[in-house]
Amino acid sequence: xxxxxxxxxxxxxxxxxxxxxxxxxxxxxxxxxxxxxxxxxxxxxxxxxxxxxxxxxxxxxxxxxxxxxxxxxxxxxxxxxxxxxxxxxxxxxxxxxxxxxxxxxxxxxxxxxxxxxxxxxxxxxxxxxxxxxxxxxxxxxxxxxxxxxxxxxxxxxxxxxxxxxxxxxxxxxxxxxxxxxxxxxxxxxxxxxxxxxxxxxxxxxxxxxxxxxxxxxxxxxxxxxxxxxxxxxxxxxxxxxxxxxxxxxxxxxxxxxxxxxxxxxxxxxxxxxxxxxxxxxxxxxxxxxxxxxxxxxxxxxxxxxxxxxxxxxxxxxxxxxxxxxxxxxxxxxxxxxxxxxxxxxxxxxxxxxxxxxxxxxxxxxxxxxxxxxxxxxxxxxxxxxxxxxxxxxxxxxxxxxxxxxxxxxxxxxxxxxxxxxxxxxxxxxxxxxxxxxxxxxxxxxxxxxxxxxxxxxxxxxxxxxxxxxxxxxxxxxxxxxxxxxxxxxxxxxxxxxxxxxxxxxxxxxxxxxxxxxxxxxxxxxxxxxxxxxxxxxxxxxxxxxxxxxxxxxxxxxxxxxxxxxxxxxxxxxxxxxxxxxxxxxxxxxxxxxxxxxxxxxxxxxxxxxxxxxxxxxxxxxxxxxxxxxxxxxxxxxxxxxxxxxxxxxxxxxxxxxxxxxxxxxxxxxxxxxxxxxxxxxxxxxxxxxxxxxxxxxxxxxxxxxxxxxxxxxxx
Amino acid sequence: xxxxxxxxxxxxxxxxxxxxxxxxxxxxxxxxxxxxxxxxxxxxxxxxxxxxxxxxxxxxxxxxxxxxxxxxxxxxxxxxxxxxxxxxxxxxxxxxxxxxxxxxxxxxxxxxxxxxxx
Numbered sequence: 001x002x003x004x005x006x007x008x009x010x011x012x013x014x015x016x017x018x019x020x021x022x023x024x025x026x027x028x029x030x031x032x033x034x035x036x037x038x039x040x041x042x043x044x045x046x047x048x049x050x051x052x053x054x055x056x057x058x059x060x061x062x063x064x065x066x067x068x069x070x071x072x073x074x075x076x077x078x079x080x081x082x083x084x085x086x087x088x089x090x091x092x093x094x095x096x097x098x099x100x101x102x103x104x105x106x107x108x109x110x111x112x113x114x115x116x117x118x119x120x121x122x123x124x125x126x127x128x129x130x131x132x133x134x135x136x137x138x139x140x141x142x143x144x145x146x147x148x149x150x151x152x153x154x155x156x157x158x159x160x161x162x163x164x165x166x167x168x169x170x171x172x173x174x175x176x177x178x179x180x181x182x183x184x185x186x187x188x189x190x191x192x193x194x195x196x197x198x199x200x201x202x203x204x205x206x207x208x209x210x211x212x213x214x215x216x217x218x219x220x221x222x223x224x225x226x227x228x229x230x231x232x233x234x235x236x237x238x239x240x241x242x243x244x245x246x247x248x249x250x251x252x253x254x255x256x257x258x259x260x261x262x263x264x265x266x267x268x269x270x271x272x273x274x275x276x277x278x279x280x281x282x283x284x285x286x287x288x289x290x291x292x293x294x295x296x297x298x299x300x301x302x303x304x305x306x307x308x309x310x311x312x313x314x315x316x317x318x319x320x321x322x323x324x325x326x327x328x329x330x331x332x333x334x335x336x337x338x339x340x341x342x343x344x345x346x347x348x349x350x351x352x353x354x355x356x357x358x359x360x361x362x363x364x365x366x367x368x369x370x371x372x373x374x375x376x377x378x379x380x381x382x383x384x385x386x387x388x389x390x391x392x393x394x395x396x397x398x399x400x401x402x403x404x405x406x407x408x409x410x411x412x413x414x415x416x417x418x419x420x421x422x423x424x425x426x427x428x429x430x431x432x433x434x435x436x437x438x439x440x441x442x443x444x445x446x447x448x449x450x451x452x453x454x455x456x457x458x459x460x461x462x463x464x465x466x467x468x469x470x471x472x473x474x475x476x477x478x479x480x481x482x483x484x485x486x487x488x489x490x491x492x493x494x495x496x497x498x499x500x501x502x503x504x505x506x507x508x509x510x511x512x513x514x515x516x517x518x519x520x521x522x523x524x525x526x527x528x529x530x531x532x533x534x535x536x537x538x539x540x541x542x543x544x545x546x547x548x549x550x551x552x553x554x555x556x557x558x559x560x561x562x563x564x565x566x567x568x569x570x571x572x573x574x575x576x577x578x579x580x581x582x583x584x585x586x587x588x589x590x591x592x593x594x595x596x597x598x599x600x601x602x603x604x605x606x607x608x609x610x611x612x613x614x615x616x617x618x619x620x621x622x623x624x625x626x627x628x629x630x631x632x633x634x635x636x637x638x639x640x641x642x643x644x645x646x647x648x649x650x651x652x653x654x655x656x657x658x659x660x661x662x663x664x665x666x667x668x669x670x671x672x673x674x675x676x677x678x679x680x681x682x683x684x685x686x687x688x689x690x691x692x693x694x695x696x697x698x699x700x701x702x703x704x705x706x707x708x709x710x711x712x713x714x715x
Numbered sequence: 716x717x718x719x720x721x722x723x724x725x726x727x728x729x730x731x732x733x734x735x736x737x738x739x740x741x742x743x744x745x746x747x748x749x750x751x752x753x754x755x756x757x758x759x760x761x762x763x764x765x766x767x768x769x770x771x772x773x774x775x776x777x778x779x780x781x782x783x784x785x786x787x788x789x790x791x792x793x794x795x796x797x798x799x800x801x802x803x804x805x806x807x808x809x810x811x812x813x814x815x816x817x818x819x820x821x822x823x824x825x826x827x828x829x830x831x832x833x
Contacts, residue, residue, distance in 0.1 A: 232795075260806055292821070300810055347809055351817055359817040360824055 002279045005627070006202040014628035015204060020182045026106045027117075032180050061606040063158035064567050065143050066461060068165050072140030073454075075165075075172055080133040080447075082176070084527065086125035088520050091485070093118055095517035099507040110503045118502035119186025120205060124175065126189025127209065130309070131216045132172050134443065137450050138312040139164075139223050142251045144461060146227055148558035149245045151236025151576060153569050156229035158604040159651065160222055166614025167219030171212045174621045178208040182625070185209035188500070190302060191272070193283035193294040198276045204625050206276065210269050211621040217262045217269075224258035227251055236557070238576035245556040245580075246329060249336050250315025253343040254308050260347075261304035268297035277627075292357055299350040307346040310442060311339060313449035314381055317403050319556065320456050321385050324400040325392030326553050328580055331384040338377035338384075345374050355426045364423040371421035378414055382407065395553075398471030402452035405479055406445045413441030416490070434493020437486045444482055451475075459550035463564035463671075464541040470533035477526035484519025488512040547672045549591070555580040560591075562668040568601050568656060571665045572693045585692075593692040598658040598665065605654055609646045613639060731786060731793070740783025747772045747779075 009015055022028045046052060059067060096102060097111030104110045113121065147155055155161045178184040182204040187196045196206045231244075231252050244252075272294070274280040281289040322329045329335065351359065351367040385407060394400070416438040419425050429435060451474075459465045492512050497504070504513065537544065549559045559582045561570050572595040578584035585591040616635045623631035724730075751772045754760055760768060781787045787796045787803075 256802070260802065264810070290818075292818075296814055296817070300814075347806060348813075351813075357817075358821060358824055360820040363817045363820045 003198055003277065005198075009627060011630070012628075014623070014626040014631075016181075016626045016628065020204075021180065022183070025117075027112075028179060035180075056608075057606065060611050061162075061608045063154070063162050063604050063606055063610075065147050065155045065158065065161055066565055066567070068161050069140040069142075069144030070461065071165055072136045072143060072168065075169060076133050076135075076137030076140060079128050079136070079172055081527070083125050083128040083133050084523070086121050086128065088524065089113065089121050090118070090125060091513075091517050091520040093121075094501060094504055095510075095513045097502065098504040098510045098513060113502065115502045116183075116186060119188075119500075120184040122500055123185045123188050123205075123209065124178075127212065128175065129443065130189065130305070131213065132168075132175065134309045134446050134450075135216070135220060136168055138254075138309055138446070139168075139220065141316065141450070141453055141457070142227055142255075142312055143223070145457060145558060146248055146251050147230060147234065148460075148561065148565060148569055149248050149556050150231060150234060150239050151557055151570060151574050152230060152234035153573075153601065154604065155226050156234055157226050159607055159610060159646075160226050162607065162610035163613060164219045164223040164226065166610050167215050167222070167617055170614045170618035170621065171215035171219065173618050174208060174215065174625075175212045177622070178205070178212075182208065190298055191294070193291040194285045194289070196272060196276075197284055206272075207625040210273050210276070211624050214266060214269050214273075215617060215621055217266045220258055221262045221266075224255040224262070227255045228259060236570075236573050236576055239557075240576075243576055243579045243581070246318035246332070246335050246339075247312070247315035247556075250311045250318070250339050253339040254311035254315075257304045257308045257311070257343050257346055261301045261308070263301075264297060265301035265305075268294060268301065271297070292354070295354050295357070296350075299353045302353065303350040304346040306439075306442070307342055309446055311342060313406065313446040314339065316449045316453045316456075317385060317406055318381075320399055320403040320452050321388045322555055322580075323456070323551055323553050324395040324397065324403075325389050326395075327388055327392040328555070328583070329384065330387035330390075331380070332579065334380050335384055338380045341377040342374060345370060345377070349374065352421060352426070355423045356430050368421050368423050372418060375414065375418055378410075382410065382414075397455075398466070398468050398475060399452045399455040401472060401475045402448050402455065405475065406448035406452065409441050409445045409448060409482070413438060413445055416441065429493055431498050432493040433489050433497050433499050436499050437489035437493055440486055440489075444486075451478075456551075457558075459546045460558055460563050460565060462541075463546065464537070464544040465546055465550065466537040467533055467540065467544070470529055470536055474526050474529035474533055477522055477529055481519050481523035481526055484522055485516045486519075488515045488519075545671075545675050547675050549582065549586075555583040557581045560585070562672065566664060566668060568603060568661070571595060571598055571601075571661050575693055590692055594665075594669070595693045598661040600658055601656040601661060602653050603656060605651050607646075607651065609642060613642055616642070736783045736786075740779055743779040743783070744776045747776045 005015060007015060007019075008017070023032075046055065059071065062068065093111040093113045097104070097108070102110045104112070106112050106114075108114045108117075143155070143161065147153070175184070185191070185196065185201070185205040185208065187201065187206060187209070191206075191209070194200060196209075231248055235244075271280070271282040275282055275284060275289075281287040283289050283291060283294040285291060318329055318335060348370040349367060351357075351363065352371045355364050355367070416434070420429070420435065420438060455466050455471050489512075492509055495509065497506070497509055504510070546563055548562050550563055551559075557574065557576065558565075560574055574581070582591065585593075616639045620632060620635040620639065623629075623635060751769050754765060754768055781800075785796075785799075786793065787800045789797050789800065
């Protein structure tokens with residue numbers, strides 16, 4: 001042992017002891033019972049219906065990018081719910097524990113949460129919402145949509161894709177188990193030096209935080225590499241850079257950020273781990289340590305990270321507005337340049353998270369100007385969306401409503417962001433709930449774009465539409481909740497209320513806090529509306545079925561293939577003729593041309609290695625948290641052995657023959673015909689130059705490096 | 716789908732890598748790490764000189780790892796590695812340079828001198 005541990009340690013169980021299980025906590029103990037009963041119920045139902053083989057073969061071992069994306073989104077939604085419950089708890093505590101006369105229960109002097117427990121709740125809320133809700137939801141959508149939009153059969157590295165998912169799942173499991181075994185960090189989601197050092201946080205909470213974040217960083221980096229390689233190398237013939245859908249461009253920009261910034265987080269956390277495990281002094285208050293260096297390193301990742309999550313949301317909005325405006329996107333080139341500009345500037349602004357460090361007027365001015373620069377490309381995007389809708393044939397369905405909601409919240413969040421970019425204002429409202437309200441406006445922009453995308457792309461993935469009534473009900477409830485929670489929060493920020501208060505000393509703030517509590521109740525109703533949406537949509541799925549082009553006004557390539565998308569995506573890889581290929585085919589009357597013959601397809605095999613590696617990383621994380629060194633060594637060696645084994649074994653893949661393919665395609669086309677929205681007009685009105693599918697007697701354009709250059713302005 | 720059937724060992728970046736390259740990269744970075752650790756542990760050099768020596772060791776280690784382990788160079792048939800280098804250099808300069816600038820300004824105002832923090 002290089003460091004002194006409070007509470008003892010033994011070689012067998014490390015720091016683990018019965019006293020670490022919070023069975024005496026009046027909130028956690030009943031929750032634990034409920035979770036156990038729920039888990040037994042779910043596992044029992046799976047066994048009763050005999051679905052284990054199906055689950056293992058179709059989902060747990062899959063390398064299909066669509067199924068992995070769906071599982072990413074499921075993890076994201078579950079964690080979004082958990083993060084929401086944390087938010088509900090924070091709001092309730094702050095509405096309750098106001099003034100010296102407020103009552104207290106469950107061992108708390110005021111309210112129902114002790115300060116230590118409250119610290120864990122807001123730390124978990126932040127980590128979960130940003131890294132385990134927003135990130136998996138967005139990565140899930142990129143996983144599903146990017147390969148179909150560029151006309152690829154799968155990601156560049158299907159096995160790596162599965163690995164990224166299971167690392168994310170392992171991290172989610174690690175943060176969830178911290179509820180019932182030990183405790184979680186109380187240092188906020190981004191951590192403060194030196195409070196996370198061992199002498200100030202002797203428990204295991206900070207260790208849970210470190211290894212959860214490290215696992216998520218690893219999973220997201222792997223995912224980023226995969227999406228970048230897919231976009232660069234796997235585009236269909238004719239899909240030049242100038243024809244890429246904007247969502248793909250946004251994913252590219254976003255994953256360039258992920259690939260370059262996540263290592264900074266990994267280094268920062270590894271140094272914290274060195275302090276806590278090896279007794280180093282990188283971020284301690286004395287002995288040569290530097291507190292602010294941690295903040296600096298963290299935000300070198302942290303600010304690019306927030307653009308990593310906002311850029312895919314921008315891409316989603318850029319897909320949804322044109323579809324429901326029945327117009328091509330306004331200003332395609334400026335949209336591409338704006339995405340890349342945001343990605344570039346993301347590296348130059350991180351000091352604005354700690355203007356108050358006191359680096360002086362020159363440094364603060366430089367970073368202030370750099371931060372304001374972000375407003376230019378973002379403004380370009382907002383105007384482009386506005387001009388896309390201008391004089392379009394607008395359809396105000398649920399997806400469009402969510403996208404417009406995102407646009408308005410972006411304005412609120414963006415303009416308050418401009419205010420915060422001014423160091424003079426920033427000194428006034430630093431660490432106030434004004435800042436909290438600002439970044440919640442930005443994060444909610446992402447949530448709005450995500451729900452818009454759930455509704456927009458759901459029919460593509462599952463073959464039927466979600467219920468419009470419940471989707472709109474959820475939208476209005478969610479928007480009412482947003483207004484009721486965050487308008488008072490902006491006001492309280494100006495009144496000087498600081499963030500993370502477990503006890504609110506100023507009773508004059510009580511009315512505002514009660515309005516916010518009412519807002520979170522409205523949010524809860526919107527969550528119930530979401531469950532109703534899922535239930536009603538699945539119940540009525542037979543009457544809501546759709547064909548390939550679910551919305552009838554779709555524009556990009558993913559709407560060319562069948563809904564639900566077959567596991568091989570495209571029976572014959574399409575030849576891309578224009579930006580907005582599906583709209584172009586519809587205008588030129590070749591949208592229903594089917595390939596005249598099929599060829600064998602080479603597909604990757606499923607593998608159980610990825611989920612086993614995910615399980616082993618969870619064991620490694622758990623062992624590191626509790627310092628069970630033999631288990632660390634065992635799981636680490638198992639991981640290394642398994643990676644080497646898989647690398648030498650490789651995957652030869654398997655072949656779908658042309659005959660099998662034809663059968664599956666015929667079944668899919670029969671489905672389309674039964675739905676009746678599509679009529680086959682094979683070969684009618686084909687223009688002279690139009691190419692629907694790549695011909696096997698010509699060299700594939702995608703394999704020629706030259707075809708990737710040059711921007712095409714035909715749209 | 717043509718690349719799906721290619722033998723991955725025939726790719727130029729795989730062809731270029733040799734076990735000698737990997738071992739040299741590993742050996743050079745290990746030696747530099749041990750030198751740095753030894754100097755820190757033995758207090759053989761005054762604090763400011765120690766910072767300089769460690770920084771130089773780290774710089775050499777970075778270059779060795781980039782060249783031997785990541786195969787990033789400016790050769791023509793490894794165009795994507797060159798792209799990675801072009802992306803990496805400005806980011807490296809930004810993160811290190813701006814950090815150095817903001818902390819030197821901070822130290823100026825809080826009168827902390829590097830090397831005297833004991």
